[in-house]
Amino acid sequence: MKKAADEEYWLIIYFENGSQEPQVEVRHGLLRGKTIVSFEGKIFSAFQGIPYAKPPTKSLRFEPPQQVDPWFGVFDATKEGHICPQLQRGVYLGNEDCLFLNVYGISDGTKRPVMVWIHGGGFLSGSGNTNMFGPEFLIDTDVVLVTLNYRLDALGFLSTGDSVVSGNNGLKDQVAALKWIQDEIILFGGDPDRVTIFGGSAGAVSVLLHMLSPMSRGLFHRVIAQSGTPLLPGIMHLSSRLSLAAKLAQAVSCHTNSSDLLVECLREKPIFEILAASALLSEHRLFDGTEFLPVVEAGSGAFIVDTPKKLISEKINDVPLILGVNNNEGLFFSYIAFTKLHIENNLITDFGHYFPNYLAYETNTYASQITDLIYEYYFQGKSQSFLQCFSDFLSDYFFFIPGNESASLFSHHRSSPVYFYLFSYVGHISLASRMFNKPVIGVPHGDELHYLFNVSLLVPPASRENSGTKDIEKTKQVTELWASFAKDGRPSLQNVDLTWSPFTEQSSNYLDIDTELNMATSFLDTRVALWAELNRLLNSGTTGMTALHWAAKRGRRDIVALLLANGADLSLTTTKGETAASLCTSAEVYKLLNPNADVPPELGPSLPITPGYLRYPPLNSKVQSSGKTVLQTTDVPLSPSSSKPTGGCVVDELVLKVRVAHSGDPDFIEVELPRQELTFSRLLRVCCEELGVNANQVFRIRKLPDTLVRKDKDVQRFRNFQELELVIAPPPGKGTSGSLYIGDSHLLCSVANLEEVFYCLWWDKQVGKLGSQYALSINSSGVIGDCVMVVPVPSEVGNVKKFVPQGYGSEVDWDNVVTLPSDVDRAVIAHHENDEVKFPEQLNLQRGQIQWGASLPEQVDAAQGGRILGATMLLFLWWALRPGPSELVEFWEFLDQGASSSSGPPVVDRYFERGAYIVPSARKIFKQTGHDCVDIFCDILSECLFYVLFQIGRMYIERNGSLLCVVHLFAKVLDDTVADPGITQEHIKPIA
Numbered sequence: 001m002k003k004a005a006d007e008e009y010w011l012i013i014y015f016e017n018g019s020q021e022p023q024v025e026v027r028h029g030l031l032r033g034k035t036i037v038s039f040e041g042k043i044f045s046a047f048q049g050i051p052y053a054k055p056p057t058k059s060l061r062f063e064p065p066q067q068v069d070p071w072f073g074v075f076d077a078t079k080e081g082h083i084c085p086q087l088q089r090g091v092y093l094g095n096e097d098c099l100f101l102n103v104y105g106i107s108d109g110t111k112r113p114v115m116v117w118i119h120g121g122g123f124l125s126g127s128g129n130t131n132m133f134g135p136e137f138l139i140d141t142d143v144v145l146v147t148l149n150y151r152l153d154a155l156g157f158l159s160t161g162d163s164v165v166s167g168n169n170g171l172k173d174q175v176a177a178l179k180w181i182q183d184e185i186i187l188f189g190g191d192p193d194r195v196t197i198f199g200g201s202a203g204a205v206s207v208l209l210h211m212l213s214p215m216s217r218g219l220f221h222r223v224i225a226q227s228g229t230p231l232l233p234g235i236m237h238l239s240s241r242l243s244l245a246a247k248l249a250q251a252v253s254c255h256t257n258s259s260d261l262l263v264e265c266l267r268e269k270p271i272f273e274i275l276a277a278s279a280l281l282s283e284h285r286l287f288d289g290t291e292f293l294p295v296v297e298a299g300s301g302a303f304i305v306d307t308p309k310k311l312i313s314e315k316i317n318d319v320p321l322i323l324g325v326n327n328n329e330g331l332f333f334s335y336i337a338f339t340k341l342h343i344e345n346n347l348i349t350d351f352g353h354y355f356p357n358y359l360a361y362e363t364n365t366y367a368s369q370i371t372d373l374i375y376e377y378y379f380q381g382k383s384q385s386f387l388q389c390f391s392d393f394l395s396d397y398f399f400f401i402p403g404n405e406s407a408s409l410f411s412h413h414r415s416s417p418v419y420f421y422l423f424s425y426v427g428h429i430s431l432a433s434r435m436f437n438k439p440v441i442g443v444p445h446g447d448e449l450h451y452l453f454n455v456s457l458l459v460p461p462a463s464r465e466n467s468g469t470k471d472i473e474k475t476k477q478v479t480e481l482w483a484s485f486a487k488d489g490r491p492s493l494q495n496v497d498l499t500w501s502p503f504t505e506q507s508s509n510y511l512d513i514d515t516e517l518n519m520a521t522s523f524l525d526t527r528v529a530l531w532a533e534l535n536r537l538l539n540s541g542t543t544g545m546t547a548l549h550w551a552a553k554r555g556r557r558d559i560v561a562l563l564l565a566n567g568a569d570l571s572l573t574t575t576k577g578e579t580a581a582s583l584c585t586s587a588e589v590y591k592l593l594n595p596n597a598d599v600p601p602e603l604g605p606s607l608p609i610t611p612g613y614l615r616y617p618p619l620n621s622k623v624q625s626s627g628k629t630v631l632q633t634t635d636v637p638l639s640p641s642s643s644k645p646t647g648g649c650v651v652d653e654l655v656l657k658v659r660v661a662h663s664g665d666p667d668f669i670e671v672e673l674p675r676q677e678l679t680f681s682r683l684l685r686v687c688c689e690e691l692g693v694n695a696n697q698v699f700r701i702r703k704l705p706d707t708l709v710r711k712d713k714d715v716q717r718f719r720n721f722q723e724l725e726l727v728i729a730p731p732p733g734k735g736t737s738g739s740l741y742i743g744d745s746h747l748l749c750s751v752a753n754l755e756e757v758f759y760c761l762w763w764d765k766q767v768g769k770l771g772s773q774y775a776l777s778i779n780s781s782g783v784i785g786d787c788v789m790v791v792p793v794p795s796e797v798g799n800v801k802k803f804v805p806q807g808y809g810s811e812v813d814w815d816n817v818v819t820l821p822s823d824v825d826r827a828v829i830a831h832h833e834n835d836e837v838k839f840p841e842q843l844n845l846q847r848g849q850i851q852w853g854a855s856l857p858e859q860v861d862a863a864q865g866g867r868i869l870g871a872t873m874l875l876f877l878w879w880a881l882r883p884g885p886s887e888l889v890e891f892w893e894f895l896d897q898g899a900s901s902s903s904g905p906p907v908v909d910r911y912f913e914r915g916a917y918i919v920p921s922a923r924k925i926f927k928q929t930g931h932d933c934v935d936i937f938c939d940i941l942s943e944c945l946f947y948v949l950f951q952i953g954r955m956y957i958e959r960n961g962s963l964l965c966v967v968h969l970f971a972k973v974l975d976d977t978v979a980d981p982g983i984t985q986e987h988i989k990p991i992a
Helices: 006-011 153-157 169-188 202-211 242-251 259-267 271-282 308-312 331-339 344-349 351-358 367-378 386-413 431-436 447-451 461-465 469-488 527-540 547-553 557-565 587-593 627-632 680-691 712-716 862-881 885-895 907-912 918-929 934-942 945-960 963-976
Strands: 022-026 029-032 034-037 043-051 074-076 086-088 091-093 100-105 112-118 144-148 190-200 222-226 321-326 418-423 509-513 517-521 653-660 669-674 698-703 707-709 722-728 739-742 746-749 757-761 774-777 781-783 789-791 831-833 836-838
Touching: 022 043, 022 169, 086 271, 091 271, 100 169, 112 169, 112 202, 112 469, 144 169, 153 169, 153 271, 169 190, 169 202, 190 202, 190 469, 202 222, 202 321, 222 469, 242 259, 242 271, 308 386, 321 386, 331 386, 344 351, 344 386, 351 367, 367 386, 367 527, 386 418, 386 527, 447 469, 547 557, 547 587, 557 587, 653 680, 669 680, 680 698, 680 712, 680 722
Parallel strands: 029 074, 112 144, 112 190, 190 222, 222 321, 321 418, 418 509, 653 722, 739 781
Antiparallel strands: 022 029, 034 043, 043 100, 086 091, 100 144, 509 517, 653 669, 698 707, 698 722, 739 746, 757 774, 757 789, 831 836
């Protein structure tokens, strides 16, 4: 690879025309970054949102990453890119155009070691963004830090088991990023010959898989794996996942027996449908996770070609390694299981029955022996809480035993040193302590991240600054250990007498990272022998499934026929009592096993996902699921549609009458459609073909007289000769009657009706107070730019006055517009109709903007409405910043004078429910203050209006940089807003 000469290196990063914006020219074009201040006050360069591969969209969805195209001009690398699509608590976030990385470093001509962080999240969620992985601490250790995004869930780990989609594209994204780093990092002050990859949880699994992959050879030189290994139970698939791909396809109505056609169909599906279907397929898991995981591949483009245990012995990428665990890894997972799934009472009541089911070994022939061993060691006669007992078991099962085994295997088969650690330090900024609002035992999963990164999403700056000298010292210790390892492969501290001895076969050395640093040995003690016996029983047991059961379950007619010809016993059952026929998923195989059967049963019912019902899903829409259906459709093979056979009869036809709304032609045309399996997407496609309309221009389908058709359930209730209208959105632009245009600094609206209302507000930086508020009646279609935040409110809000510009119902009157500040940098807009707030589907929102819908009540008193708006702003700003106890008191005092910190929601809910705590807390507040609008408040929160206010809060924080400023701003909103916004002609100014 071509690298810049050392004597030229100091010229690479430069500042244009004396400005403070660093620029770097990489091979694809010029990048403009920004400067940031480190924790110790050092100025360093930040280049964010750098594309390292082409956007994996359209035909590139499910394809390995492709080299990014060059760009012209200067690429703005001052903002983070999209995160990859994901569901967080049922909320859809992200964008497929997400393959970005971020580079942070000091540009003074010195080549520094490079540390590449790969985020965790169970291969289901997460990103490399600064809200979780701020660079301010590691930069002080004299390294270059790189963080990155990679594809997640089904988009990153779908596998058809063949060359169509072999799998592991999320890991191949990471390889593409590492190749980019080898080519370009020297331009940012990094040394391409000293690259350390490190990651936590699923990121730790990733970095260890890179050690086992020929594809990653030569791309890194050291590895740090925090709380995760490929030996973790259930984190990898060791065989083809064709059946899982088929179930996903079936869930979104892609019925085909060809993997090519299956993938082609999935490429046409909205991302939200794919993620929602994946969530359904994964909901049987005890903890949040996905079924789409790394998989052993075959072929020339494979990332992982064999099981991890076998690959460790092949000495691919033999480099120094640090791996370790936190001393109470299972705490969060046990808490989730007890609070979300409510399994504690079941385990206490009948441990022997429920425990094997929860851990999915109930069909093993040694299930009772396994359960007895676990109960006797972890639960029987223990003085600690049942929660902590369960946490101890999960810590061992998922982390300690796999971690210890990984260290043993790497140290046995590799020549490079292996260092092991146990993180035991519980500090003031401990996530667990903040979560439970009291001291807890030990360090849970992910808590070590606070001592490597500025985790601003969970720990506000004020809490970090007040955390005390011990936390600051521990942060410096951990970052120095990691950075010294990145520099020369030996973790050390300059001013501490410490020798971190490697983990070996003869001595299981580990560093205990507590208040003091201490070397120790064999932290698992007798548990190694216990788990050797447990693993022996788990691996030697059987489900009683024969080859015939296996072949029938996977629809392999050829194998079933061969087995039957050689005397296979049809009467054999599994340990669950299942026959081969009862497991059958193919009509042809069913006939082989039941030759006297006239009509085979309906096999492989579709999952309850409605295809194409919403192009842009509501941001806060919860994934509706049916766990029973998912469990009943296991391992469905690639097969034709499983619709009921017609018996040779003519399919029932549905006759509909359709026309284009407001087209000038009042006549309908008749369209014939098969009633059976008629879907919304098919209805739209056929109607558009018959009427000669572009489907992308159809804003909605309306069932006359005036009912909106949205989803398949509505379509299935149609009767013959139902009259329908296709409502076409007008083309975007100025001067269109019934449209909204927001330009660089003006809001222009031409009103078509008075049913939709918007509430507009912004921060006036010149006068330092809240700007004017406008309630605008507009039509439901429009175009947006980057100038204003628009917050929807109900159409019947007390004294809010509606302003109707001149030009109503005709061409736009250019003398009547609303002038807005030109420096507002983000726009959000929606329309209100039938008590719902939704986005026009044709809007093309730019990076960082999100679309959603929300239900709003019809009637709100003006004063109550202001109280709701202000309270919601405060609550969600507080939720976003995660303040400490002192800030918490301030917030609740602004909400209700005299409120104490005990009025606030329990801290524990902040982490797990991501806002669900607000509803019960709001009830308490409103009862205290005498405002009887609890139901209205809950209705708003149950959907997504809060996210609008959350975005406003984040914008003001970024703008003003002061928590106090924002508190005062929203306190004003709380006290003064809505009662009489004073919308008058004085606010209307002509365009300059």
